[in-house]
């Protein structure tokens with residue numbers, strides 16, 4: 001049977017899941033990725049730098065919102081998208097939230113857990129800092145738990161290398177599924193930036209791209225799936241004359257930092273343990289990589305603490321913010337946090353303060369607000385329907401942009417489930 005061509009724009013969690021599934025089912029898949037194909041073997045400092053796109057993409061990878069407060073957001077521009085720099089924490093999708101929008105992904109969670117090893121760190125695998133914070137959190141009465149993680153090969157797990165530039169191969173990232181799609185016949189076009197969609201009479205027939213050397217090219221297909229991420233997908237829609245949603249969530253977070261009177265720190269995994277409080281406030285331990293620590297101390301003018309990283313323990317406080325503001329066709333984000341968002345952050349900071357104090361930390365301070373999970377900009381129920389289909393025929397979206405609400409939890413597993421569900425739907429519609 002002839003199978004149709006599928007173009008997928010973006011190779012992060014959403015794009016990789018759809019690519020892997022559709023290639024497995026025998027469709028002719030082409031993946032168009034803005035960034036280069038960086039392997040995760042690049043070393044602790046060089047790898048994140050490369051995966052954020054290097055100097056070339058400095059202003060595309062590190063964005064600051066226009067609003068109050070101004071929020072820094074980062075995204076990776078590389079094969080595998082932000083999973084090449086992520087913390088690898090996994091959280092089961094909140095099923096009731098998705099059901100409210102007509103989306104049932106219960107089976108997909110089970111299926112994905114058969115494909116990727118997802119499990120928490122065992123107590124003996126926890127780092128010193130993660131353990132200190134866990135004990136302190138439990139002392140304050142919180143039900144702190146070890147958080148699930150994505151593994152490719154857990155036997156190779158090392159606290160010092162699981163994060164950026166994981167040379168061991170312990171951590172799973174979306175590049176694994178892109179490579180599987182390629183083995184099943186998919187083609188990956190790196191450094192191909194999708195400028196806009198080719199749409200005629202309400203039906204998409206392909207995409208216009210610019211290559212690394214500035215050449216403009218058109219590619220045609222039966223189905224187009226946008227998976228350029230919470231910022232990338234609305235930009236493409238805006239440049240194609242298709243309305244994207246109004247607003248975005250960014251899962252705003254602050255880091256609470258305190259100091260013990262003895263040295264403890266080596267590199268550790270972020271969010272080894274944590275808790276999601278009922279009102280959409282998530283907390284987790286967050287050992288800061290050296291560069292991130294230095295950046296935060298300078299940004300927050302804590303110069304006297306610049307050399308104290310080896311005594312610091314820190315907690316990430318993240319909230320589920322309202323979808324608000326806008327993204328224009330250049331990717332410029334306007335967004336002001338609501339009073340409700342700010343109150344939640346304050347509430348979370350109070351809880352973090354209590355935990356750090358219970359751990360015996362002193363000189364506690366909080367970083368400026370930043371964001372790391374942009375999404376909701378093409379949300380289900382507004383830009384796409386429950387099958388991730390847009391009003392433009394044969395055009396679908398599958399990435400963080402379709403998440404209908406902020407969840408304040410690591411979103412990768414939810415996006416994978418949506419990708420798997422979309423592939424099932426596409427194969428039922430196009431065969």
Ligand SMILES: Cc1cc2nc3c(=O)[nH]c(=O)nc-3n(C[C@H](O)[C@H](O)[C@H](O)COP(=O)(O)OP(=O)(O)OC[C@H]3O[C@@H](n4cnc5c(N)ncnc54)[C@H](O)[C@@H]3O)c2cc1C
Nearest residue numbers: 010012014034081082087088089194229232399400410412
């Ligand atoms: C530092 C950091 C830590 C994180 N930690 C965790 C964690 O522990 N657990 C978790 O679940 N999540 C985590 N996340 C979030 C998670 O990585 C993202 O939510 C997820 O990767 C989003 O997937 P996506 O498919 O929506 O987009 P992305 O991963 O952003 O991928 C989109 C891809 O599209 C490409 N692209 C964009 N525009 C275009 C265009 N016009 N043409 C072609 N290609 C384009 C980009 O280069 C990118 O590769 C973290 C994110 C960051 C930045």
